[in-house]
Amino acid sequence: MKLYVAPASQSVVSGNSVTVQVRLSKAANSKVDYAKADMTFSTNQLEIVSVSRSGSYFNASGGPVTSFNNSKGTLNISGSGDTLPSNADVLVASVTFKAKSAGTGTLSYTNASLAGDLLGSGSVKNALTATAGTSVLVSSPPCV
Numbered sequence: 001m002k003l004y005v006a007p008a009s010q011s012v013v014s015g016n017s018v019t020v021q022v023r024l025s026k027a028a029n030s031k032v033d034y035a036k037a038d039m040t041f042s043t044n045q046l047e048i049v050s051v052s053r054s055g056s057y058f059n060a061s062g063g064p065v066t067s068f069n070n071s072k073g074t075l076n077i078s079g080s081g082d083t084l085p086s087n088a089d090v091l092v093a094s095v096t097f098k099a100k101s102a103g104t105g106t107l108s109y110t111n112a113s114l115a116g117d118l119l120g121s122g123s124v125k126n127a128l129t130a131t132a133g134t135s136v137l138v139s140s141p142p143c144v
Contacts, residue, residue, distance in 0.1 A: 001026045001127050003037055003092070003113055005134035012099045013141050017049060020107065020134055022077060022092040024057075024115055026084050030127035034058070034118035035092050036078040038110040043073040045105030045138045046097045057081050057090035064093055075107070080118050099138040108133035 002025045012018040024035050035058050041048070051066040056079065058064045064079025077093045084090065099105070109131035116127040 001028060001030060001032065001115055002130040002132065003035065003109055003115060003128060004130075004132040005107055007134065008132065009135045009137070011137040011139065014099050014101055014138050015141060017096055017098050018136055019094055019096045020136075021094050023089060024084075024092055025089045026115075027087055028127070029086055031117040031125075032084045032088075032115055032127060033082065034078075034080045034124050035064070035115040036113055036124070037076070037092055038112040039075040039077075039107055039133070040110060041073045041075060041097070041107045042103075042105035043070065045100055045103045046073075046107070046136060047100055048075065049096045049098050051075070051077065052094040052096070053079075054094070055091050056093055057084070057088075058092055066093060097136065099136065102138050102140045105136045105138055106133055107136075 058079030
């Protein structure tokens with residue numbers, strides 16, 4: 001089971017926006033009804049403009065719950081939903097960034113990320129086996 005960001009890489013001109021999808025892919029028969037994506041991003045190149053829950057599979061109770069801090073470069077998304085079928089690839093949330101300055105910005109998962117079975121006690125039986133972030137190449141605007 002894998003939490004990943006799509007697309008895996010892209011390019012944008014400084015001052016413009018770029019949107020990525022945080023997704024969960026599952027091929028095993030593990031029970032999955034909860035996902036938590038704890039992420040960090042490059043604050044020199046990227047700034048979060050918005051996080052959209054629209055279309056998220058993990059939409060129970062109005063979720064997923066999202067928070068971010070542009071100063072610290074952190075993004076947290078967590079939510080629950082119906083148990084995923086055996087083979088699934090679903091949207092967790094969409095994130096729109098503003099490109100700030102030239103360079104390569106990254107969005108990466110921390111070790112606190114997980115996905116699995118939300119148990120009655122509020123704990124999670126984690127079945128996450130892999131994560132994959134993204135890189136955004138930010139270029140300077142062309143000289144006119």
